[in-house]
Amino acid sequence: MGRCVIFTHSLALSLAYLTDGEEGTALVSPLTASEAMDPDAVAKAFVEHYYRTFDSNRQALGGLYQDGSMLTFEGDKIQGAAAIVAKLTSLPFQQCAHAISTVDCQPSGPPGGVLVFVSGSLQLGGEQHSLKFSQMFHLIPTPQGSFYVLNDIFRLNYA
Amino acid sequence: MIANYARRSQQSTPLSASLTLRYKLKGGSEGTSWDEISPSSAEAMDPDAVAKAFVEHYYRTFDSNRAALGGLYQDASMLTFEGDKIQGAAAIVAKLTSLPFQQCAHAITTVDCQPSGPAGGMLVFVSGSLHVGGESHALKFSQMFQLMPTPQGSFYVLNDIFRLNYA
Numbered sequence: 611m612g613r614c615v616i617f618t619h620s621l622a623l624s625l626a627y628l629t630d631g632e633e634g635t636a637l638v639s640p641l642t643a644s645e646a647m648d649p650d651a652v653a654k655a656f657v658e659h660y661y662r663t664f665d666s667n668r669q670a671l672g673g674l675y676q677d678g679s680m681l682t683f684e685g686d687k688i689q690g691a692a693a694i695v696a697k698l699t700s701l702p703f704q705q706c707a708h709a710i711s712t713v714d715c716q717p718s719g720p721p722g723g724v725l726v727f728v729s730g731s732l733q734l735g736g737e738q739h740s741l742k743f744s745q746m747f748h749l750i751p752t753p754q755g756s757f758y759v760l761n762d763i764f765r766l767n768y769a
Numbered sequence: 770m771i772a773n774y775a776r777r778s779q780q781s782t783p784l785s786a787s788l789t790l791r792y793k794l795k796g797g798s799e800g801t802s803w804d805e806i807s808p809s810s811a812e813a814m815d816p817d818a819v820a821k822a823f824v825e826h827y828y829r830t831f832d833s834n835r836a837a838l839g840g841l842y843q844d845a846s847m848l849t850f851e852g853d854k855i856q857g858a859a860a861i862v863a864k865l866t867s868l869p870f871q872q873c874a875h876a877i878t879t880v881d882c883q884p885s886g887p888a889g890g891m892l893v894f895v896s897g898s899l900h901v902g903g904e905s906h907a908l909k910f911s912q913m914f915q916l917m918p919t920p921q922g923s924f925y926v927l928n929d930i931f932r933l934n935y936a
Contacts, residue, residue, distance in 0.1 A: 615884035682881045682894075685842045714849045714930045718915060719888055725931040727849075727913050742934060748885055748896055761883045763894040767909060 653715035653726045654759060656749060661708040668699045674759050681762040694762070705735025724749045724757070727766070742767040793858045818869065820882035820893045823916060823924065828875040835866045841926050848929040861929070872902025896934070909934040 748761035842858035
């Protein structure tokens with residue numbers, strides 16, 4: 611049986627991978643093969659998925675990190691999916707909404723990693739003014755044909 | 770910490786000291802690892818020290834002699850500058866030296882770094898402000914680099930992404 615991992619987002623591109631347990635990872639039904647191989651498409655799909663999950667259910671972000679993952683959040687260094695989720699779910703706000711201004715990406719080297727550089731604004735529930743932020747991710751492919759976040763660095767951009 | 774970075778950028782650091790990374794790649798049946806070979810072992814092993822030394826060197830070179838940045842990139846290096854994608858040291862230097870200002874001064878506010886994986890790379894995430902000669906207001910920017918080790922024990926920039934942070 612195949613397992614489908616889908617990043618969906620409103621911009622139009624979806625990345626659909628099916629894994630075949632016996633033969634390993636196989637790209638079975640991408641919307642188009644070129645989109646699935648394209649770092650820009652990967653980056654956009656990831657960014658949409660990440661911030662939608664952050665804004666609706668921060669706890670669920672754990673699935674995007676592994677034990678070796680690193681987060682530097684406003685200078686605080688955290689390692690491992692469990693500690694990262696603990697940090698993100700303990701941030702001092704209940705509600706938030708990210709609005710993304712720019713997404714840049716580049717391939718990061720032979721293992722097929724993707725660097726994603728995001729800037730945008732963050733509206734916290736109850737606050738009048740939104741905060742500007744920049745964030746970078748280093749995405750590493752998994753054997754199942756998806757990506758996980760190895761590196762994550764977040765900084766607010768003060769005026 | 771912010772004040773420290775501003776002060777350091779005004780000191781003249783000898784070129785030999787600013788980017789000297791005293792690592793040797795040690796290979797064997799167990800794979801490769803980084804083995805420090807210099808007596809100043811504490812700084813050489815510390816990714817934060819490497820990142821700070823690189824940032825200081827990069828922006829000091831940018832502000833004084835942009836053409837000299839070419840030595841920090843290689844053929845595979847990639848720069849995305851305000852959305853423009855450029856590849857290779859020559860094209861990158863051409864882009865940076867053609868930016869529409871003669872004089873500039875970077876002031877660094879934050880530097881964060883993390884190791885980027887088994888290849889021994891390092892991610893450096895910088896925010897700061899950029900004063901362009903003749904302009905009254907400074908521009909805010911964010912920039913990220915991925916530094917990869919060279920066989921000679923130094924680093925080069927494989928990935929470089931620059932964005933201005935508009936208010």
